[in-house]
Amino acid sequence: MIRKYSDVYAGMIFLILSIVMFSATLNMKRLTDSVVGSEFAPRLVAGGIFILSVILVINGIKRARGGQITEEKSNDEFDDAGEILGEVNYKKVVIAILYFTIYVALMKPIGFLLMTAIYLFATMLLLSSPTQRKIPLFLIISVVTSVAVYYIFKDLFYLILPAGILG
């Protein structure tokens, strides 16, 4: 169902985006004495997005109503045809995103070393199927990678990553 109306939803999101964009430009002050100020280009872009999203919504409705779910000529850029193993598991993606978010959020307080090891381990568990799970291997890889990256970047490349609790 979502698939069928995806263009409509997308169009509406872009529509809202363009309205938000435009209203944000209303506060923009002219700091220079010139024909156009900093609000000019954003308004052009917001207007463009508005027009385009209206077209998209209209076309989306037309197509969904028309009954033909004619797939657009797929652009290989995003068409992963061929290797469909089982159904798409969106839950996994959401959890993967969640893990990464927690990882980033806690990196500063807890530190790169610990969080990276935890994150790697958790995500490896998440992404592998039960038969592929090798807990000891994952543990070792998580810890070794985390330590290796931390020290290589610190001592070889002089990039200091957040130390957190340990530092």
Add this chain to the structure above:
Amino acid sequence: MFELFIEGLGNIVTFKIMALILGGTILGLIFGSIPGLTATMAIAICLPLTYTMGPIAGMALCMGLYIGGVSGGLVPAILLNLPGTPSSIATTFDGYPMTKNGQAGKAFGFAIVSSFIGGLLSIIVLMTISPPLAKFALKFGPYEYFAVAIFALTLISSLSDGSLVKGLLSGFLGLALAMVGSAPIDAFPRFTFDISSLDGGFNLLPALIGLFAVSEILQIAERRMKKPKKVEYKIKGLGFTMKEFMTQKWNMLRSSLLGIGIGILPGIGGGTANILAYVTAKNQSKHPEKFGKGIPDGVVASESSNNAAIGGALVPLMSLGIPGDTVTAMLLGGLIIHGLTPGPLLFTQNGDVVYGIFISLIIANFMMIFLLFLGMRVFVKLLSIPQYILLPIILTLCAVGAFGVNNRLFDVGSLLAFGIIGYILIKARFPLTPIILGFILGPIAETSLRRGLMLSKGDFTPFLTQPIAATFLSIAALSIIYKVYKGQKKKKITPDSGTPV
């Protein structure tokens, strides 16, 4: 010039410098072949290492990193459908289908040789043309830059194969995202919603990596991870026959020239070149429908142009001090650190550094082709690690890369945000590349527009009447008219298909 060349050779062919070039190329290849790590990152990370070296040594290392970093991207692009760097995005379009067809060896052969030839051609151009070209580009003012940016932005329409509307929306989204932060000219904070981290806007690198690598990784995460099957990448000799090679000669030449030209344009480099070359090759081909299904032309176009962009991007850097792409932006900093000012003076006062750079490039190019052909096993081994192990590690390295740009976690956050945006857009069947084009070209267009208006005191006409600007704008207008015309023709032929423009 000849004496300088010989002198340069004398400087470079020492054990220490050759080792630096070799090390740089290897490291660059590693960075390039791991998605999420880029040549820009490699150089950014290694620049501090060059402080204690002389300028020639430092630049030699950087040239190795540059060539390795750009070339390495082809490995995962062909084998895993993951571009190793933004310069190899278009390589995935046909490289991966070729792998699926069991032709990975041929894809590699073509990609590596195209990279080498594209690089070599661009170095020759760099060496012979940079002085007079610098003089010409000096004439480019805001009107010309605006026209060039608009011209490049209209090419978005040819990128959006399926839906013109979606392609344009992606492009506009890129424009909008680029407008977050300080406005050009007057630095007025735009779209920051009082969040101080947004004052600087979104950094290009996290945006790029998030949009292309993270989103792709999320897509892979959808499905069950399988053990990567033994990909047939046996390369017999070069992987392709001489006859096949000869059919590609015009493609290679044209794509290299395109890459050189795009590299020369400041701010636009390999990341844009490979896509534009691919699209051009497709448009110029007698059988465009084969593109995307595994045709060597696609790989050749992408890989020759991205390496050609290297030499091209160095032209404005060396002759004007204007970076041709993100990597050369780093190199600019590197040269300044060593007390050198890139520009016409560099040629006259520090010819040894200039020719040191040229020769390091040539040597690195040769090293690249040897390393890739002989050491392919090593780089591929890197990729035979199971995806469920490799991907989290890659994500971590992406996070480190994003963090390393400016030492702030905000960039890692934007990495994630762009990744999610990219993922959702992929699902909604929007093309992603126009976003990046809009993101990069938007500021250039807007800055040039406003500067131009300030120069002309509010008059819009110079934008249309200045000869160089007018040329680019008319080509842009013509390309749009042509695209719409082609679209109308298609609609007339298939009146019952429900697909809109």
